[in-house]
Amino acid sequence: MERIKLIEREIGGLRHALTHHKLYSLLSEIDDIKLFMEKHVYAVWDFMSLLKALQHHLTCTTLPWKPRAHAKTARFINEIVLGEESDINEAGVPKSHFEMYIEAMHEVAADTTKVTAFLERLDHIDSLDTALESSALEVEEKSFLRFTFDIIKTEEPHKIASAFTFGREDVIPDMFIEIINQSERSNSRRFPKLTYYLKRHIELDGDEHGPLSLEMIKELCGEDENKWAEVLEVAKAALLERINLWDGIARNIEEKQALVS
Numbered sequence: 001m002e003r004i005k006l007i008e009r010e011i012g013g014l015r016h017a018l019t020h021h022k023l024y025s026l027l028s029e030i031d032d033i034k035l036f037m038e039k040h041v042y043a044v045w046d047f048m049s050l051l052k053a054l055q056h057h058l059t060c061t062t063l064p065w066k067p068r069a070h071a072k073t074a075r076f077i078n079e080i081v082l083g084e085e086s087d088i089n090e091a092g093v094p095k096s097h098f099e100m101y102i103e104a105m106h107e108v109a110a111d112t113t114k115v116t117a118f119l120e121r122l123d124h125i126d127s128l129d130t131a132l133e134s135s136a137l138e139v140e141e142k143s144f145l146r147f148t149f150d151i152i153k154t155e156e157p158h159k160i161a162s163a164f165t166f167g168r169e170d171v172i173p174d175m176f177i178e179i180i181n182q183s184e185r186s187n188s189r190r191f192p193k194l195t196y197y198l199k200r201h202i203e204l205d206g207d208e209h210g211p212l213s214l215e216m217i218k219e220l221c222g223e224d225e226n227k228w229a230e231v232l233e234v235a236k237a238a239l240l241e242r243i244n245l246w247d248g249i250a251r252n253i254e255e256k257q258a259l260v261s
Contacts (some may be wrong), residue, residue, distance in 0.1 A: 003221070006212050007232050011166060014239040021243065023250040030183045032253055033176060034110040037101070039249045041115050042141050043242075044101045045150045048165045055081050057157040058216075068217045076212045085203050092197035097197070104194035125149060140248030146242045151234060158220040162231040165213040167238025213259060 021100040027033060042124045061065055068074045086126040089103070105112050114136050121131035128149050151163045176198050180191050221227040 003228050004217065007069060007228075007235060010232055011235050011239060014236060014243065018239060018243055018246065019175070021246045021250070023246045026250055026253045026257070027176075029179065029187075030108055031256070033179060034105075034108050035253055036249055037105050037108065037110045038112075038114070038143060039111075039138075039245070039252065041098075041105065041170060042118075042137070042145055043120075043245065044098050045115070045119070045166065046145055047164075049152060050082060050148060050160060051077070051080055053152045053160050054164060054216075057155070057160065070216075072212075073216045073219055076209075076216060079101075080209070087200065090180055090192055093106065093117075097201075100193065100197045100200075102181060104191070104197045107191050107193045113253070125153070125214075138248055140245050144241050144245045147237065151238075158217070158227045158231055160212070160236045161216050162234040163219055163238045165217055167242060168237035210222070 023036075055061060055077050056075050058068060058070065060068055069218060083097075086094050087097055089100050094119070097105075102112055102115075118131055118135045118137065122128065123136065129143065132145060137141075139143075148163065151159050154160070171190045179193065179196055180198075184190055217231060221231060
């Protein structure tokens with residue numbers, strides 16, 4: 001069996017658990033989205049760190065410049081960096097997707113003080129643990145970020161690529177957009193920044209990025225069976241961390257809903 005198909009078969013159960021997580025059924029109004037965004041923003045941020053780690057390893061970011069072995073993969077990474085780090089927002093202004101997400105959080109009155117304070121404490125990758133310990137993040141969020149940066153610190157591109165390729169998921173944009181539309185109809189509120197972000201997310205994460213991510217994995221592993229085994233191990237661990245994060249968010253929403261019921 002082709003190695004990629006084997007990995008996808010092996011992680012199929014975890015993917016199913018993630019895509020059918022009870023968290024999705026708990027998102028029914030803007031207040032739920034607000035709470036979700038306050039927790040999910042860390043995943044938006046650390047995605048950029050995975051991406052920049054791949055850019056460091058798979059493109060030339062040092063001097064003197066030298067061509068990389070896999071130009072197709074380098075182009076793929078650079079294209080994603082362009083779109084994620086310097087996209088155009090709804091007003092035509094260059095913004096990173098993280099900054100657009102923060103603006104969308106302000107729009108729905110979500111709290112951004114925790115993530116802002118956390119990032120202000122970060123001076124270097126080695127300061128992550130100290131920043132986490134002194135932060136107000138919950139245990140699931142801390143575990144999620146520690147895992148990501150432990151993978152980055154390996155400086156092994158195939159492991160970083162595995163977390164990047166298999167450990168991420170669509171942020172249920174269709175459901176988000178429907179909740180936003182319902183809120184706009186019932187409360188006469190408008191959320192142009194969040195709506196634009198979600199639609200841009202759908203547009204950029206089209207059919208091309210998935211297959212190219214898998215090609216990247218193939219190029220990085222080649223015929224090295226040990227690397228393929230490590231890719232599978234990281235993929236499973238990344239999905240488990242995502243499910244754990246989702247468990248924490250679901251618990252928070254259930255606690256909030258119990259208070260108002």
